[in-house]
Amino acid sequence: MQTNEELFLTIENYLAQTDFPGEPELLYAPICYSLAGGGKRLRPMLVMLACGIYSEETQQALTAAAAVEVFHNFTLLHDDIMDNADTRRGKPSVYAKWGQNAAILSGDAMMICAYRLLAEVPEQFLPKVLKTFNEMALEVCEGQQYDMDFETQQKVSVVEYMHMIELKTSVLLAGSAVIGAILGGAPEEEQRKLRRFAIELGLAFQLQDDLLDSYGDERLGKPLGGDILEGKKTYLMITAMSHASEEDRDVLRYAYKDPHLSDEEKISAVKAVYDRYDVRGLTEQQISLRFERALAQLQSLDAAPERVKPLHDFAVSLMGRMK
């Protein structure tokens, strides 16, 4: 059996040798650029690891693993246009490098390439896999729409926020795990448990992402406080808003756009409010809760523990990055 590191390399190699047409160059060059941009390959890892619980035939899941990764990267291409984002994984975004029209059209082609990879799964699994993929893909768009809606929405509740990140982040992880399970021949009850696992893992992962932006380790190279300076409605911000006094809420609402404050002062002002209501602790609690629920789903699977272990270990390593 492959170690998780070997599996990661298998996915990298498969993506690297995936054949995209060469012409017209402006259409396909951004696709290759985007896929070569690295990342954790979290979603294809979930496909492969979920499949591996139920089957030795994980090779037949590679094409679906590549499909979810290509789809994920397509969403980044279009998100970067909508968010006006110049940088992605430390490099210029496709939008910044080739312009908006190229990012739109290459993104479209990329989504189609994802479906082309998906169409390669063994025929007996195709109807179910395609249906799962479609529902997942549509929900990801819904999540992005809610995320954009929130920017102009004055009040966002914690429940609304959790629903948004479930759609925007968790659903793609859940779809990946379920597709892997289907390809491994898992019964529906098992697919449902893996879905719940990935939904909770995704929530924990996204909340941790929110947390690290304010309380991460600056030595990791990413400057802290980016979300605060953008006035983004993160879990921390929304939780703070729901606990803070009217005066503190004004800080949360207005500090980031106060022209009299330096960036550092803005971040300090907001974090002082966070600290006053132990927003860090509340967020960590929520992360732990979600992560424990995820692991509990894994433990409830009808499979030998050693078959589940690689997926378990992968989840732990994913969440362990903050320690």
Added chain:
Amino acid sequence: MQTNEELFLTIENYLAQTDFPGEPELLYAPICYSLAGGGKRLRPMLVMLACGIYSEETQQALTAAAAVEVFHNFTLLHDDIMDNADTRRGKPSVYAKWGQNAAILSGDAMMICAYRLLAEVPEQFLPKVLKTFNEMALEVCEGQQYDMDFETQQKVSVVEYMHMIELKTSVLLAGSAVIGAILGGAPEEEQRKLRRFAIELGLAFQLQDDLLDSYGDERLGKPLGGDILEGKKTYLMITAMSHASEEDRDVLRYAYKDPHLSDEEKISAVKAVYDRYDVRGLTEQQISLRFERALAQLQSLDAAPERVKPLHDFAVSLMGRMK
């Protein structure tokens, strides 16, 4: 058997009752708006008519017919952003009405909705239908890319132009006809002939579109000369460039952006060059040639003439609009 008018209404009704989720509203409202915008429903008609040659069970092709129409409308949403087009079928484009981000994201959701409809075809046909759809969809993107490339490319040959419109227009008609044939249970040789039929029909259709922009009937409500004023590289323009003297070429190259000329004068100047080289006649010849080739493919089908007749009549009515 349904008449073509009844078939058109069946498609309209099916599209009207197709269920899209209601929330988030900004994501789905543009999809409904775009699909309600009318049009000839050319592509779904081809699916249904091709299916009807080989099978009485055309109802089972309705979902695929809707899929190609939804896909086509998705391409219009994104094309309108890339082309900065404010109007579509006499109404504000989605891009103009809801803004760029909505047009990007709703377009994405729309493409996924197309795949969702496609996934409803009978399971035994799904692998072949999905593959055909994917190849078609990717080629449409390639066509749009070449079309955009041509805007900045100084010289475009007739061969390059025909290749571009084959990708941008014909391929979607061809995919529609082939998918219909697959769902009707047609043998592969028949699928190939229907593909050739639709490719040629699409070329004739697109060239006629080019022709009508300069030589159409103004009473039909569309102002003439729009392509000329945009300096667009149409079949007429490219043909004229390949025949004209150096002096006349300069008119073709520069008249449309000459600040001393009124719109009317620009159009007259370019059309005078067209007339000098009988560009209208050359284009009409090419249209006739392509259309005859299309009909010859229909005649070569291994099916009773009365089964082919509805598709034949539809093609004739489509091309008859200029007379």
